[in-house]
Amino acid sequence: MVTRKQVLFLLLFILFIAEDTILPQIIPSAWQMRISANLVYIVILFFAVYYHRHTALVLGILFGLLHDVVFYGEMIGPYGFSMGLSAYMMGLIFQAPRAPMPIMVSVVLLGSLLNDTMLFFLYKLFQLNHVTFDWALIEYMIPNLFVHFVFTLIIYVPLRKQLEKIGTPKSKADEAS
Amino acid sequence: MLELFKLLGNKRLFVLLVGLVTFIALMGFTLSPRANLSWPEKFLKDSVGFVQYVFYKPASYVAGFFKDVANMRAVYEENEELRIAMGHYTRDRLKYNDLEQKNKQLEQALNFTKEQQNRYNYGSRIAQVISANSDPNSRTINIDIGENAGIKPGMAVTSQEGLVGVISHVSSYTSTVNLLTSMDANDPTSNAIAATAVGKEKVFGMIESYDPKSGMLKMTKIAEDSNIAKGDEIISSGIINNFPKYMRIGEVKSVEKSEYGLTQTATIKPYANFLDWKELIVIIPPEVKQ
Numbered sequence: 001m002v003t004r005k006q007v008l009f010l011l012l013f014i015l016f017i018a019e020d021t022i023l024p025q026i027i028p029s030a031w032q033m034r035i036s037a038n039l040v041y042i043v044i045l046f047f048a049v050y051y052h053r054h055t056a057l058v059l060g061i062l063f064g065l066l067h068d069v070v071f072y073g074e075m076i077g078p079y080g081f082s083m084g085l086s087a088y089m090m091g092l093i094f095q096a097p098r099a100p101m102p103i104m105v106s107v108v109l110l111g112s113l114l115n116d117t118m119l120f121f122l123y124k125l126f127q128l129n130h131v132t133f134d135w136a137l138i139e140y141m142i143p144n145l146f147v148h149f150v151f152t153l154i155i156y157v158p159l160r161k162q163l164e165k166i167g168t169p170k171s172k173a174d175e176a177s
Numbered sequence: 178m179l180e181l182f183k184l185l186g187n188k189r190l191f192v193l194l195v196g197l198v199t200f201i202a203l204m205g206f207t208l209s210p211r212a213n214l215s216w217p218e219k220f221l222k223d224s225v226g227f228v229q230y231v232f233y234k235p236a237s238y239v240a241g242f243f244k245d246v247a248n249m250r251a252v253y254e255e256n257e258e259l260r261i262a263m264g265h266y267t268r269d270r271l272k273y274n275d276l277e278q279k280n281k282q283l284e285q286a287l288n289f290t291k292e293q294q295n296r297y298n299y300g301s302r303i304a305q306v307i308s309a310n311s312d313p314n315s316r317t318i319n320i321d322i323g324e325n326a327g328i329k330p331g332m333a334v335t336s337q338e339g340l341v342g343v344i345s346h347v348s349s350y351t352s353t354v355n356l357l358t359s360m361d362a363n364d365p366t367s368n369a370i371a372a373t374a375v376g377k378e379k380v381f382g383m384i385e386s387y388d389p390k391s392g393m394l395k396m397t398k399i400a401e402d403s404n405i406a407k408g409d410e411i412i413s414s415g416i417i418n419n420f421p422k423y424m425r426i427g428e429v430k431s432v433e434k435s436e437y438g439l440t441q442t443a444t445i446k447p448y449a450n451f452l453d454w455k456e457l458i459v460i461i462p463p464e465v466k467q
Contacts, residue, residue: 017225017228017229017232017308018232020229020308020309020310020311021229021232021233021236021307021308021309022232022233022236023311024309024311024454025236025237025239025240025453026240029450029452029453032311032452032453033313033392033451033452035311036311036312036313037311066221066225067310069218069221069222070221070222070225070226070229070308070319071308071310071312071315071317071319071353072207072214072218072222072317072345072346072353073310073315073316073317073345073346073353073355073359074208074315074345074355074359075204075205075207075208076203076204076207076218077200077201077203077204077207078204078314079312080200081196081197081200081204084196085193085196119312119314120314122204123314123315126204126205126208127363128314128315128359128361129314129315130361130363130386131389131390135390136313139313139389140313
């Protein structure tokens with residue numbers, strides 16, 4: 001199905017928009033400094049596991065760079081780099097169209113930790129953040145995991161159904177390996 | 178090239194290395210202060226910004242409605258306080274008008290140039306927030322006015338409470354605000370703000386960094402003999418970098434001796450709370466003739 005893919009892509013874009021416009025208003029004020037949910041990345045991880053890691057790589061770079069350009073505060077690139085690479089790595093290790101839910105949940109938790117860590121050290125590399133890693137871990141990376149976990153539970157059933165309907169790109173998979 | 182492939186043994190690794198180098202180069206290039214954005218960036222920012230604008234406003238109305246219902250009780254007390262503040266304001270306005278007139282006459286008598294007279298006549302533009310980036314490494318927000326309203330990088334942005342940040346990049350119809358929370362002394366791109374205390378014009382210091390752990394700003398290089406004290410209201414002094422004067426920044430929480438004992442360091446609690454964005458005000462400095 002061609003149209004299904006396009007609709008999914010469009011929904012992903014809408015999620016990208018909603019994540020920075022609607023989400024900050026839903027989160028209670030006391031938590032706003034602590035939660036920086038990256039919902040698009042979760043969906044991309046689903047693509048990495050149930051579809052193909054190359055698709056996840058391209059989507060990660062695409063939406064990461066979009067995020068970087070739209071919120072261009074310090075530099076362009078960290079999101080594109082970390083989302084693309086970490087989604088690809090998770091796909092490389094865990095790609096399995098039949099993976100059950102516990103595997104997917106652990107992929108989401110590991111993947112979001114990996115992504116946040118990568119971002120943290122990228123900003124560290126350019127001397128843009130000055131907090132310690134321990135503090136960052138407690139302050140926002142672990143609270144983020146809870147939000148990501150809940151979001152995974154919400155989208156798991158519908159998204160997996162859609163991805164199964166699209167099917168795995170067989171020829172592409174053979175080409176890549 | 179082939180030998181390189183063999184050396185790496187793997188095409189994948191090669192692609193990864195090239196990607197790594199490309200991204201690091203991209204980050205390094207975009208990190209340096211750039212005067213203008215290129216057109217693809219502007220196009221992306223404006224088109225995504227438009228969609229965000231469409232989403233943000235209804236969402237903020239709905240969220241605002243629930244918050245208002247929750248705050249119903251507080252409204253009565255707030256109203257009372259506002260009435261008192263209004264009374265103060267009307268009285269102060271009369272005094273202010275009188276002083277302004279006198280000041281103008283004196284400036285004319287002393288042959289101030291036009292530029293000197295208009296130095297502190299800042300314009301302002303109200304802007305609607307269209308999205309907030311929650312990335313804790315660099316928190317930014319987007320507002321719905323850009324080059325079309327004469328916004329330029331480096332202008333100060335305030336909320337009703339106090340200074341919020343500085344415009345970092347501008348496209349045609351949107352602009353990005355770099356929040357005070359990403360301010361740091363070691364940061365290659367951020368500039369310190371010269372600040373002073375209300376009613377104590379001798380006090381001078383530089384607001385250099387924000388500590389995310391305590392949520393406080395740090396004001397350094399305050400002279401040892403200055404009489405800054407806890408509870409002072411800190412505003413920008415407008416001495417450096419064309420940063421506008423009279424921006425409310427925060428309240429002094431504590432004052433300490435600095436590391437080497439020659440100056441003092443103050444911890445400042447910012448007035449702006451960096452949450453629940455709605456409207457912001459961009460301060461536009463008067464045109465300066467070159």
